[in-house]
Amino acid sequence: MIALTIAQLAHAVSGEAFLAGDDTPDTVVSGAVDTDSRLIAAGGIFVAKPGEATDGHLFVDAAVAAGAAVAIVERRVVASITQIVVEDAVAALADLARAVVKTVRDAGDLRVVGITGSNGKTTTKNLLARILEGEGETVAPKASFNNEVGAPLTMLRVTATTRFLVSEFGASAPGAIARLAGLVDPDVGVVLMVGMAHAGGFGGIEGTFHAKSELVKALRPGGVAVLNADDARVAAMAPIAGEHGASVRWFGRGPEAEVRADDVVVTASGTSFTVTADGESVPLRLKVLGEHHVMNALAAIAAATTLGVSLADAVARLETVEIAERWRMQPLGSDRVRIINDAYNASPDSMAAALRTLAQITAPEERTVAVLGAMSELGEYSEEEHDRVGLLAVRLGIQRIVVVGDGARRMYLEAVAQGSWDNEAVFFSTADEAFDYLQGELRDGDRVLVKSSNSAGLRFLGDRLGESFS
The missing domain is CATH 3.40.1390.10 (MurE/MurF, N-terminal domain)
Structure with missing residues (x-):
């Protein structure tokens, strides 16, 4: 401080x-x-x-x-x-963060970026921080420090020489993002997507939209809203930005985006694509697993170039990123049995993205294995959304579906109902039972996804499997 x-x-x-x-x-x-x-x-x-x-x-x-x-x-x-x-x-912590950031900003050249969205916040934060660190002293959250305690603690790490503060804003209730973003009045606000994550706390998807739009409303006059052009709900925040004196910079996969990706190729070692920003095109090889991280990379590039970073520098720095963060699409195990530990967090959208990645990166001679746990904070939508995951796993042709924990049981029941009758889908109440089963079940050529919300604790199962098959 x-x-x-x-x-x-x-x-x-x-x-x-x-x-x-x-x-x-x-x-x-x-x-x-x-x-x-x-x-x-x-x-x-x-x-x-x-x-x-x-x-x-x-x-x-x-x-x-x-x-x-x-x-x-x-x-x-x-x-x-x-x-x-x-x-x-807790209020004092917030007040202190506000005062410290204002003092540094008034005395120097501090620029503040806020990031929110139903999925991808932490990955985008890490990617953006890697880019900005090449420009000057950058402060960004550790892990997912994005709540009423974690966000101010991050803000309080700024010093007189800090050039960039990257803040991640999560929310479990309306008004939370407004309070956190209001502490720093961001210069740039990134909205990644509006999905079902935490929908139970917002009363549905429209409530989530209003909660995420709080970041756009909190931008300082003359700020820039970096918005996902491919998400209709995020795109609908553009008029809100205009009403609050902010301009809009679009990222996405479509031709209308100012920062976009073309020629996307997904492999087991990363994703290659061409980034186009403001008429300039540069190839990028992203080592972070999963096609869904293309959008996170685009968001980071859009924010960085808004702050004056060249496209070439942004791409070069992103290519040095090995993983998004521990327990987020983290490769473990060995070439014999590859474990992908993505069990730090889960929502219907991120669960679907991870399952699709598993299907995409597994060769025909290899076998797909999904170890799935519960998704939290879905409220009244929980049963329906767990059913959807079980259905998707079957439709993607996942060859072994291992469901762990009573909170996720509906995934198993839906997978069985959709045709996984011959032991393709199995259920275990505990991670220890699942580990014992997988020890005897996994074989050479298996590609294993471990995915759940943090509260389900499967990230530790993923670590055990990674060590066992290393």
Whole structure:
């Protein structure tokens, strides 16, 4: 974090400072901010956030032992550290992020990009960060730090020399993106797609549309909305951008997109295509598995070129990316048995994309195996969408369908109903049972997809399979 005095810090979070030791209101703090006492380093700022399972106030002493300089708390605790008391620790975290980003922006040349969408946020964030790092100091979220805690923690990593801040905005309810994006007023806002992910929290697909459009409304005057021309709901955000003083830059596969992909070829080692942007065309070999990542790459290129990066530089930097992130279309295993671990997150759209990728990259002499778990946060749409996945797996000709967990059972039942009667589809209640089965079932030439929502925990099953068949 940038250097602030304790007085400035207290003012930013509307709190009251209670000094300890030799501290004065003019004492300067500049350490990293975190809500996890285990991650605090010397000089850090610990935010004692109450949680569902525990309470951060119980860990102030641990933060002190780790070297914290200040604790932001909702009530004073007995600890030898300067404490700033606030009404709401999470709100204080957001207020501090807003103040720090504004200070850096006012003093320098910081540009802010916000990314949202039902799928692809984390991959696009990582691709864009790789491009922008070649231009100057870039701050981007770790993993999927995109909620009311993770997004501000990312923002607080900016320094006086940061040129680019890439923020990922997720949402489980209306208004969440507006609040997060409102902390930084992005220069560029990327909307990837409007799909069924988290639809249960928005009351359906139209609610998701309104939630994702909050990023477009939050752009600063003169900002640019980078929109998916191939998604009708995202394209419908263009008038909203105009109403809020922003221009639009289109990406997609169709000829109307300003940044588009042609001649797409999908293989087991990546995807090749030609990128055209503003009349210039450059070939790109993307090592990240899956044709669906073409759109994520286009979105990253569209945002980067909006910020002044040349198309050639953007493409060259994307070609250095080996995987999107751990547990996201991550190749494991060996050439004998290839495991694709994509079990960090799942929605109906990403599940379909992963299954299609499995079918695309498997040679005729090889066998497709899909290990599937539940998709979360679908609300009333859950049963219908799990049925659709089972149906799609059969229609794509997936040769072994292994469904894991009671929450995903309908995938198995639908696969059986659609014709997987001769043990092509099997069901296990636990990942351990599935692992034991797969140990004896998998053979040379198998291509195995492991896909589920994070809460289903199949990413660890994917890791075990990867190690077992390495």
